Amino acid sequence: MFIIQPHYHAIARTCQDYERMAQSGVVAVAEPAFWAGFDRDYHETFLDYFKQISEFEPTRAAEYGIRHFCWVAVNPKEADNLELARSVLKEMPKYFDRPTVLGVGETGLNKSTQNEITVMEEHIELSIRYDQLLLIHTPHLADKLKGTRIILDVLKNFPKLNRDKVWIDHVENHTVKMVKDNGYWYGFTLYPITKCSINRCADMIEQYGIDRLLVNSSADWGPSDPMLLQQSIQELTRRGHTRDEIIEIYHNNPVKYLTQCPKFDIKPIKFCT
Amino acid sequence: MQTSQQVIDTYFLDMRHNLLELCAFFDRYDVAVKRSGQPTNIERYRMLTDALSIVADKDNPNRAETLLNLLSDQT
Numbered sequence A: 001m002f003i004i005q006p007h008y009h010a011i012a013r014t015c016q017d018y019e020r021m022a023q024s025g026v027v028a029v030a031e032p033a034f035w036a037g038f039d040r041d042y043h044e045t046f047l048d049y050f051k052q053i054s055e056f057e058p059t060r061a062a063e064y065g066i067r068h069f070c071w072v073a074v075n076p077k078e079a080d081n082l083e084l085a086r087s088v089l090k091e092m093p094k095y096f097d098r099p100t101v102l103g104v105g106e107t108g109l110n111k112s113t114q115n116e117i118t119v120m121e122e123h124i125e126l127s128i129r130y131d132q133l134l135l136i137h138t139p140h141l142a143d144k145l146k147g148t149r150i151i152l153d154v155l156k157n158f159p160k161l162n163r164d165k166v167w168i169d170h171v172e173n174h175t176v177k178m179v180k181d182n183g184y185w186y187g188f189t190l191y192p193i194t195k196c197s198i199n200r201c202a203d204m205i206e207q208y209g210i211d212r213l214l215v216n217s218s219a220d221w222g223p224s225d226p227m228l229l230q231q232s233i234q235e236l237t238r239r240g241h242t243r244d245e246i247i248e249i250y251h252n253n254p255v256k257y258l259t260q261c262p263k264f265d266i267k268p269i270k271f272c273t
Numbered sequence B: 001m002q003t004s005q006q007v008i009d010t011y012f013l014d015m016r017h018n019l020l021e022l023c024a025f026f027d028r029y030d031v032a033v034k035r036s037g038q039p040t041n042i043e044r045y046r047m048l049t050d051a052l053s054i055v056a057d058k059d060n061p062n063r064a065e066t067l068l069n070l071l072s073d074q075t
Helices: A015-023 A043-062 A082-091 A114-129 A141-156 A176-181 A198-208 A228-238 A243-258 B004-036 B042-055 B063-070
Strands: A003-005 A026-031 A067-072 A101-108 A133-137 A166-169 A185-189 A213-216
Touching (some): A003 A228, A003 A243, A026 A043, A082 A114, A213 A228
Parallel strands (some): A101 A133, A133 A166, A166 A185
16 A cells, blocks of 8 residues: 555654554655644744754655655644744745745644634735645634634635645534535544544545545644554445545545645556456 | 445444443543532533434434534534
């Protein structure tokens, strides 16, 4: 199996995770900029983080034969600090030219405050100005429904935005239809307890199909598991889904989306019997 | 797609486990309320008891979606 993990917080994980992923068929990961678990005080801390995910982490992944790509952004958890967010946004274009940076992400909303919305809008503007892919995080738990609606409303205000380049992540049963109907790429993020379970992921694949779907397991520093992607493949296999369909979901769909950034040079594959 | 028989055969033990955990949770809560003399977090407790009627609604083909909507901030 050849798996692309399009949303993976590698710096929070050990080399053993890379090893297990490589052994189970993962060929590439893409790491969006994330919250550190505490709110950072200095914009330089973000810049060092961008350096870590765009320079150092690809070398660590390469030890296991895995390609590592990344995204840069001020994540929504820290976007309420307008001054700090803007000082980081100002520096972000420097990173767009780096060989493994795919675009702007993950921006989006957490508690859907006005400052978060403003910072998300500024990320969207930046992605349009520099023609970057755009990865949008939807809020957690009780905040997801309202936040997703706001995100879709905000996106409507950007007529120049190419929807093919926008991926709205962490959708669940109650938000998948509204995101899909608006023409965006959408992600199911597999977690042991929160977000999407492997069974509900398979249910939604059967209900909504696989067009524009990006399955990922995020795997950050909290309770999470990079191997949930492999478990979801096992669940689909158990339900009788074909290997061709599984390759489309876990390899070729990420390729279709991510190759819109020419730096992502992995080709689609076909299973021959 | 699985047949209904396959769905039952595949997930029965998992769902048995989940239902048992649910019952044990409500038992645990009731014991705690009895011990302390007063219930707490009534709103979250009510959400969970409301969810039970969604689980039992055989006419709703989108129970997971309905449950997530129930658990969402509606403001």
